[in-house]
Amino acid sequence: MGRIVVTGASGFVGQNLVVALKTRTKFDVVALTRTSDLNSFSGCKADHIVHLAGTSRAATEDEFRTGNVTYMRQVLECFVPRGPASFFHYASTVKAPQGGLYGRSKRDGEDLLRSIAPQMGWIPAIWRLPNLFGKWARPHHNSFVATFVSQVINEEPLSVHDPDSAVDLLYIDDLIDIILRKLDATDTAGATIFERFPTRRTTVGEVARVIEAIHATRDTSWLPEIDTPLGKQLQATYLSALEQERRVHTPGxxxxxxxxxxxxxxxxxxxxxxxxxxxxxxxxxxxxxxxxxxxxxxxxxxxxxxxxxxxxxxxxxxxxxxxxxxxxxxxxxxxxxxxxxxxxxxxxxxxxxxxxxxxxxxxxxxxxxxxxxx
CATH class of the missing domain: 2.60.120.10 (Jelly Rolls)
Known part of the structure; x- marks a missing residue:
């Protein structure tokens, strides 16, 4: 049975990935969170490392580099590849080529990974992730969709600044499916950058409209009118954030x-x-x-x-x-x-x-x- 290490296991993507690995694969899963002692795993062998830990919000460039470059190197040096087809998967962002403190720190992490991972026996795999949404995302942090869901549940106005702004969204389950398929890949030819995903193009205003329409039917016998894959995914995201007492309705x-x-x-x-x-x-x-x-x-x-x-x-x-x-x-x-x-x-x-x-x-x-x- 192979071993897979997941850093950032208590985060949005990490929680979804760990549950999927435990229920859909036979990997021995090592789930690392902010409280994990990395030194206690020194020399531990692994077939895959999925490095999801990182810093997306910080005040200084040093904080971004510590979270997105330095810690990645520490993880890389801690674990030992089990064999010649051991992968180090680095969660980057579509913003990596665009600059900015966050984007530059992720790009530096990519460059460092490509530089030293092969020398240590790891095959680099870089994942430039787009806007993600789905269950367990943190409002005001991971996803504007999670923010909208939290606001509508709490009867707050949705913070829609530009309703016509186009967005490309990737659903968390679609990402997890892709990652699981890549874990079975046997291609060992150098570093790979994954940046093409089955995103869905929509607008910020349309996302807000669908979420509000779903919420409007919550305490009624009416079912929301949903006939698109994105609508179904938004409904699942909404319901995942709704506490049990608010998911109960008594019809007349x-x-x-x-x-x-x-x-x-x-x-x-x-x-x-x-x-x-x-x-x-x-x-x-x-x-x-x-x-x-x-x-x-x-x-x-x-x-x-x-x-x-x-x-x-x-x-x-x-x-x-x-x-x-x-x-x-x-x-x-x-x-x-x-x-x-x-x-x-x-x-x-x-x-x-x-x-x-x-x-x-x-x-x-x-x-x-x-x-x-x-």
């Missing part, structure tokens, strides 16, 4: 002697999911729809389904057992009777949201009198 419930009805999930795209209960010996339904389509799934119990054509004719009877599903038929009255000994529980999907002022629900007793409560 209408109860009577016959049972209860709750509108559980709503979406402008896929319709509505509801929960219906029918007490033993009681009957629900007794109405029909002209256009609305519904599908019922019996989670618990046993019911009798009776359907009757509104134009007349003989009713059709059927026993529905637990874990069976059925569609209702437009223009036909459907009646559900609980013939079991326990409450019947049914999930209902409808292809449209129930609207009290434009309901497509007609009771069997009022075929000539227009819509009524069903």
């Amino acid at each position: 419930r209408i109860g009577s002697e016959t049972g209860s009805f709750s509108e559980v999930f709503k979406s402008g795209k896929f319709g509505q999911v509801s929960l219906l209960t029918i007490n033993p010996g009681k009957t629900r339904g007794q109405h029909f729809h002209n256009t609305k389509c519904e599908r019922f799934h019996l989670v618990q119990g046993r019911i009798k389904l009776v359907e009757r054509d509104t134009r007349g004719g003989t009713p059709i009877h059927r026993t529905v057992n637990e874990n069976q599903s059925f569609w209702t038929r437009p223009g036909w009255i459907h009646t559900l009777e609980n013939i079991g000994k326990c409450p019947a529980i049914l999930l209902i999907w409808a292809n449209e949201i129930f609207q009290p002022d434009a309901r497509d629900t007609y009771h069997e007793d009022g075929l000539k009198n227009g819509p009524r409560d069903g």
Whole structure:
């Protein structure tokens, strides 16, 4: 079993990488944090070192060099490559070629790595990372996405300075997948710089809009309208930062002697999911729809389904057992009777949201009198 050392293991990328390594690979993982005693690992052999530790915010050039150059050299000199295909992965930044105190310190780290790592038996791999986002990023530090998420959760205004500013974002899970694939690489031909990633181009304003739309549905039965990969990734990022008590919602419930009805999930795209209960010996339904389509799934119990054509004719009877599903038929009255000994529980999907002022629900007793409560 190979050994991999991860520095900065308590940081944003480090936490995600360590969890992935432990659950998806057979590597022996050595996770180093700010409190780790580097000297205690002197002479330890490793197949890979993923050096994520570094300084991204500092007041002076010396602080940047200490965090991004000096410490990298200390790690390099501490561990021993296990064999000729041992890699030292250095987390740099797309800002390395652009200058600035932070960018220059990362570029100096790259240059030092290329210079001395081969002499010590390590194959250098330089990762010039773009804007990252995803679970466990620190607001006001790692990612403006994490900052927006924190602000919207705390009901603060989002710090959007230039909504039209274009950004290229890389999702943390996409980066982790790439790193794991590279750990299996066998190419040992000199230093490699990784700077092409599957980023997604968007704007700061669009990111803010999506995050606010997701947050707006948090304490409702409405599901956010998300139909892009970036939207799904932003939703995962948002939910990862939301504490448990704020992820619980109690939908309204209408109860009577016959049972209860709750509108559980709503979406402008896929319709509505509801929960219906029918007490033993009681009957629900007794109405029909002209256009609305519904599908019922019996989670618990046993019911009798009776359907009757509104134009007349003989009713059709059927026993529905637990874990069976059925569609209702437009223009036909459907009646559900609980013939079991326990409450019947049914999930209902409808292809449209129930609207009290434009309901497509007609009771069997009022075929000539227009819509009524069903």
